[in-house]
Amino acid sequence: MISSDVIRGYNDTIILYLLLDNDSYGYEISKKIKNLSDEKYVIKETTLYSAFNRLMKNNYIESFYKDETFGKRRTYYRITQAGIDYYKEKCKEWELTKEVINRFVKEEY
Amino acid sequence: MISSDVIRGYNDTIILYLLLDNDSYGYEISKKIKNLSDEKYVIKETTLYSAFNRLMKNNYIESFYKDETFGKRRTYYRITQAGIDYYKEKCKEWELTKEVINRFVKEEY
DNA sequence: AGTCGTACTTCATCTGTCGTAGTAATTTTA
DNA sequence: TAAAATTACTACGACAGATGAAGTACGACT
Numbered sequence: 001m002i003s004s005d006v007i008r009g010y011n012d013t014i015i016l017y018l019l020l021d022n023d024s025y026g027y028e029i030s031k032k033i034k035n036l037s038d039e040k041y042v043i044k045e046t047t048l049y050s051a052f053n054r055l056m057k058n059n060y061i062e063s064f065y066k067d068e069t070f071g072k073r074r075t076y077y078r079i080t081q082a083g084i085d086y087y088k089e090k091c092k093e094w095e096l097t098k099e100v101i102n103r104f105v106k107e108e109y
Numbered sequence: 110m111i112s113s114d115v116i117r118g119y120n121d122t123i124i125l126y127l128l129l130d131n132d133s134y135g136y137e138i139s140k141k142i143k144n145l146s147d148e149k150y151v152i153k154e155t156t157l158y159s160a161f162n163r164l165m166k167n168n169y170i171e172s173f174y175k176d177e178t179f180g181k182r183r184t185y186y187r188i189t190q191a192g193i194d195y196y197k198e199k200c201k202e203w204e205l206t207k208e209v210i211n212r213f214v215k216e217e218y
Numbered sequence: 219a220g221t222c223g224t225a226c227t228t229c230a231t232c233t234g235t236c237g238t239a240g241t242a243a244t245t246t247t248a
Numbered sequence: 249t250a251a252a253a254t255t256a257c258t259a260c261g262a263c264a265g266a267t268g269a270a271g272t273a274c275g276a277c278t
Contacts, residue, residue, distance in 0.1 A: 004266060005234080006206050009115035010213070011265085017213040027225050037209045047266055049226070054265085072225050072274045091214045097115050098207060100146045104119070104126040105200045113235060114265080120234085136256050156235055158257070163234085182243095183256065220278085227272075237262080246253070 002041050010094070011043065011051050012060070016087040019061060019079040026052065026075065052077065060086050111150050119203070120152065120160050121169070125196040128170060128188040135161065135184065161186065169195050 007014075018029050026048055034042050052075075055061040060083030063075050079087075116123075127138050135157055143151050161184075164170040169192030172184050188196075 002206050002209060003118055003202065006118035006202070007210070008117050008234095008265065009112055010210055014210075014213040017215075025225080027223095036212055040205060040209050044267060045226080046228095046268080050265070050267095072272095074225065091216070093112065093115070094210060094214045095216070096149060097111050100111060100149050101116070101119055101123075101203065103145050104123040105203045106126075107200070107204070117234065117265095134256080136254095153236055154257080155237080155259095159234070159236095222275100222277080224274080224276100225272100226274105228270085230268090232267080233265095235263085237260105239259085241258080242256085244253100244255070246251100248249100248251080 004047075007041060010090070011047060012055055013087060013090040013094070014043075015048070015051055015055065016060065016079055016083050016090075019077055020084070020087070023064075023076050023078045025077065055083065058082070058086070111146075113153075113156070116150060119199070120156060121164055122196060122199040122203070123152075124157070124160055124164065125169060125188055125192050125199075128186060129193070129196070132173075132185050132187045134186065164192065167191070167195070 014033060015029060018024060018032050024032075026045075030043055030045070030048055052061070052063075055077075056063065059080055061077045061079055063077050065073060066076055123142060124138060127133060127141050133141075135154075139152055139154070139157055161170070161172075164186075165172065168189055170186045170188055172186050174182060175185055
């Protein structure tokens with residue numbers, strides 16, 4: 001299991017990644033994170049929804065409703081151009097971060 | 110430059126790494142982090158000293174004074190066995206974290 | 219009728235980082 | 249030799265993000 005302090009800087013990035021190709025909503029995204037990570041990372045509900053709020057505030061995503069006649073109403077999210085740009089930046093940062101932390105971690109351990 | 114939210118889960122690990130071979134003190138450790146990371150990560154003083162306190166509380170490090178007749182008195186730190194064990198765990202966790210985050214980051218970006 | 223799964227929301231707390239500021243000694247430079 | 253920079257911390261308060269607990273609401277299955 002991965003500790004939350006590590007992933008902290010990448011929750012937003014992970015969510016944006018999952019919105020790149022398809023609009024989606026909270027529950028679906030949390031399932032996708034779980035599956036894509038082979039259950040190694042399971043995002044907490046509150047963490048997920050507070051990330052949505054933050055991403056909305058920064059205009060990295062937009063919300064909308066699909067017209068559905070039944071079921072609890074879902075809030076769908078769509079990534080914006082600013083969100084795509086931010087995602088790209090974070091991808092670059094990640095490569096750098098890996099390099100740097102690798103210098104302080106011994107692989108043989 | 111690396112954002113602090115990313116490194117957050119690894120400050121303690123970085124410090125422990127630098128204590129593996131030699132006892133050291135705050136200022137020296139901060140310099141080493143800066144140099145080893147090619148200036149890509151510069152730890153803030155307050156972050157560093159609060160990390161020392163946390164590591165002490167968890168018995169991952171011990172402090173002591175070297176008998177020096179001059180200069181501002183330095184607090185030296187020495188890693189403990191528990192600290193070594195914790196460091197090893199974090200190294201393993203890091204390998205896992207890399208794998209997981211890589212799945213959500215596009216390298217071509 | 220009751221439980222399970224879906225799909226959230228609110229609220230309060232905790233941890234780690236960081237800005238600001240201050241202390242105190244030594245070393246460098248003007 | 250006086251001022252500025254560097255070394256080596258400590259204290260305090262603010263803030264952001266993650267989280268636990270709890271609750272709401274709907275549908276489906278048993």
